[in-house]
Amino acid sequence: MQSTANYLWHTDDLLGQGATASVYKARNKKSGELVAVKVFNTTSYLRPREVQVREFEVLRKLNHQNIVKLFAVEETGGSRQKVLVMEYCSSGSLLSVLESPENAFGLPEDEFLVVLRCVVAGMNHLRENGIVHRDIKPGNIMRLVGEEGQSIYKLTDFGAARELDDDEKFVSVYGTEEYLHPDMYERAVLRKPQQKAFGVTVDLWSIGVTLYHAATGSLPFIPFGGPRRNKEIMYRITTEKPAGAIAGAQRRENGPLEWSYTLPITCQLSLGLQSQLVPILANILEVEQAKCWGFDQFFAETSDILQRVVVHVFSLSQAVLHHIYIHAHNTIAIFQEAVHKQTSVAPRHQEYLFEGHLCVLEPSVSAQHIAHTTASSPLTLFSTAIPKGLAFRDPALDVPKFVPKVDLQADYNTAKGVLGAGYQALRLARALLDGQELMFRGLHWVMEVLQATCRRTLEVARTSLLYLSSSLGTERFSSVAGTPEIQELKAAAELRSRLRTLAEVLSRCSQNITETQESLSSLNRELVKSRDQVHEDRSIQQIQCCLDKMNFIYKQFKKSRMRPGLGYNEEQIHKLDKVNFSHLAKRLLQVFQEECVQKYQASLVTHGKRMRVVHETRNHLRLVGCSVAACNTEAQGVQESLSKLLEELSHQLLQDRAKGAQASPPPIAPYPSPTRKDLLLHMQELCEGMKLLASDLLDNNRIIERLNRVPALPDV
CATH class of the missing domain: 3.10.20.90 (Phosphatidylinositol 3-kinase Catalytic Subunit; Chain A, domain 1)
Structure with a gap:
């Protein structure tokens, strides 16, 4: 146990260790509150006095929710070593989060945005106080879980920090080599003499590497054999990087350098966020300080991302x-x-x-x-696009192989890599199932809209047909129109014949719409059946079961790697665990391929066929609707002409009747003819009927116009 006047800790409770200090979990002697204490070692006291006190002075100036708080500076009782008492972050560092197999391919989008928000806010506070950190990396970004369960990230370890204005330079070298600006890397790692001075933008390079690491789960610049084994190639990658590139790798020994201008397909960030983030990474991962963005532009661009809202859009035709x-x-x-x-x-x-x-x-x-x-x-x-579905990389391509012999560290690393690929398969399996659910739901909604269109169009067609049929059913007019005395009514009879033809067209349209409704109902029943099959799918549970068993073995490997060696029996168990782990991984990937990918691909094919049927049905309904509208319009015109003609004939008959009453009585005809009186009454009835029909047809046309104004699906 070690202590200061107010705090107590055990050396087993080590949280982290560096070249000049160790950090432990400690408690306040009076309140029991958990804190972190940074205890400086002998090496730290070999530094100049001003360097030793710099961290205290920097932390005293800072007060921000995204920077670890300094509570006190105390000394141990015996050796009188300096101790910084700081805020304890119980959830480890961003590095420990990224080291978890679940995040082998980077953080989920929501968590990444939290990291971005916290790092930007913390760095902004540093710049407002004229401080350069000089050692930004995931290991120096601590995670705390808030009261509502949300992540809070805080910058820590200000041992390399110093006060520096935007236009000032420094020549001392600090930092972790994978995250170092190339100019600093050249001198600190390659030990090459150079007279370059460094500015505050070196923090931007480290932030760029850190953000890339958080987004993808890996470093952006990777020589063959790794950054620590091939330092010259590491320097070449960072200095020869073309403008706009955000990553570079050497795939084989002495092989060419390959550049990436986008984030890998395995990362969990959406294309929408990637399109905003990639330009920022490209401009802060710029080796020439003159071309690199300054902090003002970095803060402006990152704030622009963080102030945006997300609208989720599912492209039904593309299934994305x-x-x-x-x-x-x-x-x-x-x-x-x-x-x-x-x-x-x-x-x-x-x-x-x-x-x-x-x-x-x-x-x-x-x-x-x-x-x-x-x-x-x-x-x-x-849209009219062809279904393409979710684009992804097969997790099986990222599964490493165990070495035959027992190598505790290598076995742990392999198990970690395989488990990471397993979690990626689980995420993809969920995404594929969710995509199918969105396909089914979207198609169901579309068919409901089409069914509603069918009902409204059918109602209009049947109503118009009813009115036309009622106006055409008068036998008196037909018998009267054929009498020799009133041949003038032949034109009216022809117009009525045209109305009869239009009624037949409307009848066929009604029948057509009814058949379309039956077709849509049949397709919807098929859709419900497919949706039920997806809901019954248990591939997610099978993959999760394999992962749980693999996780148990992985934790055993994690413990074993810290030991110098294993006894005979333990080694045999370890070998069996390797075999079982491999079998579980194989089973997991088999379920993913056969139960998830193959079914999803078959679902995409079926979805494409259904979308074609939906588009054809929609186009067909549009044509039928246009036919109904055209019939109504023409019927309205015919009705108006017929009404006008009947009014003229009625008026003429009234005039003839008036003239007949004033003239002398006509000679008695051999046969009585009551047709003029009957015709006059009938003409008046027809005129009233035609006016009513005109009003109804006009109302129908208004309904059809409203139907046409309803947004329709685009043409195929």
Whole structure:
């Protein structure tokens, strides 16, 4: 046990160790509060006095939620070693988070954004106080879990920090070599004499490497054999890196250098976030300080990302979920352009559904009016693209092999790599199942919209047909129109014949729509059956079961690697564990391939066929709707002509009747003819009927116009 006047700790409670100090978990003697104490060793006292006290002075100036707090500076009782008493972060460092197999391919997007926010805020506080850290790396970013379960990251270890304004330089070298600016690396690691002075932008290089590491799970610059084994190639990669490249690697011994301008496909960040992050990495991972961004631009660009909101958009035709990063004050037009960049669907062809309802997005309106979305409840986008599905790298390609002999460290590293690939397979399996769920749900909503269109169009067609049929059913008009005395009514009879033809067309349209409804219902039943099969899938549980067993073995390997060796029996158990671990990994990948990937690919093919049926049905409904609208329009015109003609004939009959009453009585005809009186009454009835029909047809046309204004799915 060791102690100061107010704090107590045991040397077994080591949290971290460096060249000049060790950090332990300690307790306040009075309150029992957990703290971290940094105890300096003998080597630290060989440094100049001003260097020894620099860390105390820097920490006393700082007070920020994303920087580890300094509580006190005390001394141990016997040796009187200096002790920094600091805030204890119970969840380890960002490095320990990244070392976990779950994060072998980088952090999830939400967690990465938390890291970005915390690091940017902490660095901004440092710059406001004129301090350069000089040793930014995941191991010096501590993690604390807040009261609401959220991660809080804090900068720590200010042993290399010093006060430095933006235009000042320094010549001393500090830091960890994988994260060092190339100019500092040349002198500190390669030991090459050079007279370069360094500025505050060296922290930006370290931040760039740290952010890349957090996003991908690996370092950006990797020579063959690793950074520590091939230092000359490491220096070549960082100094020869082309503009815009964010990573470089040498795949084989003495092989060429390969450059990357994007983040690897294995990382968990969405393309929407990657498109915002990559330009920042490219401009802070710039070896020439004159070309490298300054902190002002770095803070401006990172703040721009952090102030954006995410709109989740599922492209139904492509079967891909997109994250669209926009500002809340942007317009819908800007949002649609962002969607266009990721999906290649032009704004004029973008139609959306949200939770089963059509969304009409006006380009000039603020994007704040877009509904709140999540990955499981996104906007559903229609387009004419061919289904391509989720793009991913087969985790089996990243599975290392165990060496035949027992090598505790190598076996641990291999198990860690295999387990990391297993967790990647689990994430992908969930994403594939979620993608199928979004496909089924989106298609179901589309068919519901089409069914609603069918019902409305059918109602209009049947209503129009009913009105036409009622107006055409008068036998009196047919018998009267054929009398020799009133041949003028032949034109009216022809117009009625045309109305009869239109009624037949509407009848066929009604039958057509009914058949379409039956087809959609059949497709929907098939969709529900497929969806139930996906819900019954147990591949996730099988993969998780394999991972749990592999994790148990991995933890045994983790303990064993710290031992100098194993006894005979322990070694035999270790060998069996290696065999079992390999079998579990093989089973896991087999389930992933056969139960997840193959079913997903088959689902994509079926989805493509269903989308074609949906588009064809929608186009067919549009044509039928146009036919119904055309029939209504023409029927309205015919009705108006017929009504006008009947009014004229009625008026003429009234005039003839008036003239007949004033003239002398006509000679008695051999046969009585009551047709004029009957015709006059009938004409008046028809005129009233035609006026009513005109009004009804006009109402139907208004309904059809409203149907045509409802956003339709884009053409195939």
